[in-house]
Amino acid sequence: DAGVTQSPTHLIKTRGQQVTxxxxxxxxxxxxxxxxxxLGQGPQFIFQYYxxxxxxxxxxxxxxxxxxxxxxxxxxxxxxxLLGDSALYLCASSLLLMNTEAFFGQxxxxxxx
Amino acid sequence: EDKVVQSPLSLVVHEGDTVxxxxxxxxxxxxxxxxxxxxxxxxxxxxxxxxxxxxKKSGRLSSILDKKELFSILNITAxxxxxxxxxxxxxxxxxxxxxxxIFGPGTSLSVIP
Numbered sequence: 001d002a003g004v005t006q007s008p009t010h011l012i013k014t015r016g017q018q019v020t021x022x023x024x025x026x027x028x029x030x031x032x033x034x035x036x037x038x039l040g041q042g043p044q045f046i047f048q049y050y051x052x053x054x055x056x057x058x059x060x061x062x063x064x065x066x067x068x069x070x071x072x073x074x075x076x077x078x079x080x081x082l083l084g085d086s087a088l089y090l091c092a093s094s095l096l097l098m099n100t101e102a103f104f105g106q107x108x109x110x111x112x113x
Numbered sequence: 114e115d116k117v118v119q120s121p122l123s124l125v126v127h128e129g130d131t132v133x134x135x136x137x138x139x140x141x142x143x144x145x146x147x148x149x150x151x152x153x154x155x156x157x158x159x160x161x162x163x164x165x166x167x168x169k170k171s172g173r174l175s176s177i178l179d180k181k182e183l184f185s186i187l188n189i190t191a192x193x194x195x196x197x198x199x200x201x202x203x204x205x206x207x208x209x210x211x212x213x214x215i216f217g218p219g220t221s222l223s224v225i226p
Contacts, residue, residue: 004155031212033213033214035216041218041219042117042119042201042203042216042217042218042219043156043201044216045213045215045216048211048212048213050211055210055211056210056211056213058213088154090154090155090156092214094212096211096212097207097209097212099144099145099161099163099205099207099212100161101147101158101161102147102158102214103158104149104155104156104157105155106154106155107154107155109154
């Protein structure tokens with residue numbers, strides 16, 4: 001049983017560019033949440049997707065957008081990249097409202113230069 | 114605004130010591146408290162606590178929740194170098210259409226031989 005998979009593992013982009021990160025949830029899970037983890041900080045909630053809809057959003061600008069596909073996989077898009085967007089982006093999969101643990105992928109390390 | 118606070122932020126101990134990590138939370142529509150261990154990238158699940166006063170144990174690790182004081186602790190006895198990691202506390206907020214896990218900043222634990 002594959003766990004949560006994220007791609008790519010590392011990425012270097014230039015300021016102003018756009019990036020797309022991908023996540024496949026654990027088999028059987030229907031909900032994907034995205035987090036940004038800056039160095040030395042805890043993960044910050046970006047948004048959550050369920051049934052192909054954004055259900056809740058954290059305090060992130062509109063430059064951050066997402067999508068969930070019918071197979072439950074998800075993408076995180078960031079436009080107009082800033083140096084401050086450099087971070088580890090984590091995807092977590094879960095079952096909505098089932099109050100069970102969320103499983104995390106290995107993350108994508110994004111560096112903006 | 115919902116928040117999770119952890120203390121201490123960093124800790125250095127010798128092998129064999131016992132450590133207590135603290136977590137307090139202020140989260141509306143609180144559902145559960147989760148502890149994760151993060152060694153390199155993906156946080157790995159340790160415990161989920163829903164009820165006050167019931168200790169959960171796994172080997173040398175244990176945790177308990179106080180819903181009246183909005184507080185949880187994670188204890189690690191007889192620490193080993195393999196316990197060196199960042200320990201993340203998170204609170205789950207749940208409403209009818211979403212559940213959102215809010216993380217604290219983490220406690221960085223270093224266990225030296």
